[in-house]
Amino acid sequence: MLTAARPTAVNLGWAMRRMTARVAAMWHDPAPAILAALRDEASAILAEDRAMCEAIGAHGLAFVPDGARVLTHCNAGALATSGIGTALAPVYRAHAAGRRVRVFADETRPLLQGSRLTAWELQRAGVPVTVLTDGMAASLMRAGEIDVVLVGADRIAANGDVANKIGTYGVAVAARHHGIPMVVCAPWSTIDHATPDGAAIEIEQRDASEVRTIGGVATAPAGVAVRNPAFDVTPHALVSAVVTDRGVHRAPYSFTY
Amino acid sequence: MLTAARPTAVNLGWAMRRMTARVAAMWHDPAPAILAALRDEASAILAEDRAMCEAIGAHGLAFVPDGARVLTHCNAGALATSGIGTALAPVYRAHAAGRRVRVFADETRPLLQGSRLTAWELQRAGVPVTVLTDGMAASLMRAGEIDVVLVGADRIAANGDVANKIGTYGVAVAARHHGIPMVVCAPWSTIDHATPDGAAIEIEQRDASEVRTIGGVATAPAGVAVRNPAFDVTPHALVSAVVTDRGVHRAPYSFTY
Numbered sequence: 319m320l321t322a323a324r325p326t327a328v329n330l331g332w333a334m335r336r337m338t339a340r341v342a343a344m345w346h347d348p349a350p351a352i353l354a355a356l357r358d359e360a361s362a363i364l365a366e367d368r369a370m371c372e373a374i375g376a377h378g379l380a381f382v383p384d385g386a387r388v389l390t391h392c393n394a395g396a397l398a399t400s401g402i403g404t405a406l407a408p409v410y411r412a413h414a415a416g417r418r419v420r421v422f423a424d425e426t427r428p429l430l431q432g433s434r435l436t437a438w439e440l441q442r443a444g445v446p447v448t449v450l451t452d453g454m455a456a457s458l459m460r461a462g463e464i465d466v467v468l469v470g471a472d473r474i475a476a477n478g479d480v481a482n483k484i485g486t487y488g489v490a491v492a493a494r495h496h497g498i499p500m501v502v503c504a505p506w507s508t509i510d511h512a513t514p515d516g517a518a519i520e521i522e523q524r525d526a527s528e529v530r531t532i533g534g535v536a537t538a539p540a541g542v543a544v545r546n547p548a549f550d551v552t553p554h555a556l557v558s559a560v561v562t563d564r565g566v567h568r569a570p571y572s573f574t575y
Numbered sequence: 576m577l578t579a580a581r582p583t584a585v586n587l588g589w590a591m592r593r594m595t596a597r598v599a600a601m602w603h604d605p606a607p608a609i610l611a612a613l614r615d616e617a618s619a620i621l622a623e624d625r626a627m628c629e630a631i632g633a634h635g636l637a638f639v640p641d642g643a644r645v646l647t648h649c650n651a652g653a654l655a656t657s658g659i660g661t662a663l664a665p666v667y668r669a670h671a672a673g674r675r676v677r678v679f680a681d682e683t684r685p686l687l688q689g690s691r692l693t694a695w696e697l698q699r700a701g702v703p704v705t706v707l708t709d710g711m712a713a714s715l716m717r718a719g720e721i722d723v724v725l726v727g728a729d730r731i732a733a734n735g736d737v738a739n740k741i742g743t744y745g746v747a748v749a750a751r752h753h754g755i756p757m758v759v760c761a762p763w764s765t766i767d768h769a770t771p772d773g774a775a776i777e778i779e780q781r782d783a784s785e786v787r788t789i790g791g792v793a794t795a796p797a798g799v800a801v802r803n804p805a806f807d808v809t810p811h812a813l814v815s816a817v818v819t820d821r822g823v824h825r826a827p828y829s830f831t832y
Contacts, residue, residue, distance in 0.1 A: 455745065
């Protein structure tokens with residue numbers, strides 16, 4: 319059930335396979351021993367996840383120089399990981415290093431992870447943050463107010479195509495139009511060598527009510543048709559770099575280290 | 576007060592100048608005579624506005640062939656004009672002519688004119704409509720689901736640069752990336768010959784609460800910084816055609832007929 323909960327993200331399945339592998343030879347052991355092993359494995363993943371975030375932050379730090387104005391989409395921060403996040407890890411590291419940095423957070427309709435989560439955690443951490451609606455991002459780029467785009471990923475295909483929260487692709491198109499680096503930050507476990515390219519990634523379709531309402535308030539006529547894909551695919555040609563815990567990867571993407 | 580109410584739109588000022596010109600020589604006349612003249616002028620504008628919408632619909636009809644899938648942003652329909660709208664006029668004309676047409680309506684955050692107004696009036700008129708969040712538009716274009724973009728305009732500069740609802744520029748960038756025609760439909764009165772280009776257009780900045788809430792529901796942390804420009808500028812290089820009541824205009828834009 320957990321493995322099937324989200325079809326697009328790949329590191330959830332990765333973690334589940336690791337957990338089941340840990341106890342694969344223990345089915346005749348007493349339940350407390352199996353549970354202890356699972357808890358031990360989960361604790362190891364937790365520690366590794368924190369270290370992974372730190373490594374992404376270290377590898378991505380060069381993308382956030384002093385004075386950087388960073389656009390992000392959705393939430394790929396401390397609320398989405400065990401540590402300091404993926405896309406926000408370089409931001410947290412830069413902030414901790416005394417660099418002046420401001421994050422422009424797309425609100426990320428329909429579920430508003432940008433305004434509800436990213437803005438909240440950055441505000442709490444004392445990192446300057448400005449919320450904008452998704453339709454404002456391209457205009458800010460044109461005005462020269464964005465230096466770099468940092469986003470997370472739910473799955474990265476073998477060729478570097480990236481599935482991430484719906485709206486990421488439009489940001490990538492706008493970034494390319496304005497010559498702004500589009501940097502994807504994600505754990506190595508997000509790379510799916512079994513998926514050749516973005517076309518092979520299943521996109522989760524979610525309930526129409528998420529688009530027709532916000533916080534219980536109707537925003538569209540009852541019964542109107544809506545689209546609600548939870549993710550989109552950004553082709554690797556629009557990705558300037560992929561930062562994982564193993565380093566900075568650039569085209570042509572091979573992901574062999 | 577009415578003239579200054581919206582700094583970006585130009586045809587509001589145009590109508591006010593016309594109204595005051597009508598009574599410029601009447602200041603010593605009795606008040607009822609002045610009011611009657613103003614009402615007469617307003618009725619004339621109403622009738623002309625309806626005819627303007629019909630003319631835009633006729634000139635723009637070629638952009639909406641049978642089977643067309645039209646993306647629009649904000650509301651430029653019957654609710655925004657005295658007649659059948661500007662951007663939606665070709666859609667209404669195509670629908671009336673028996674052509675199959677579907678409109679994809681960006682919800683248009685922050686004020687949701689797309690989901691609240693465009694979807695409502697199209698649904699009421701029996702025109703198939705699908706609502707999407709602003710961040711989904713580029714993804715639909717990539718999937719080959721959009722044939723043409725039709726939007727309105729609040730001001731068109733002499734060189735063809737277009738000020739329209741925030742988010743329009745991002746749609747234009749995505750349309751160009753995918754080779755999809757970006758067509759601006761607006762009354763001739765929207766063309767401001769006194770404004771040389773988009774850089775000279777004042778952009779109305781609106782209250783932060785519009786981005787921090789939706790229908791009274793908080794969508795962002797209290798006190799967080801936000802951006803809330805009501806409009807953006809799409810440079811003429813990204814505009815495939817401008818349809819006015821006088822015809823279809825293409826680059827290089829001169830607007831002399």
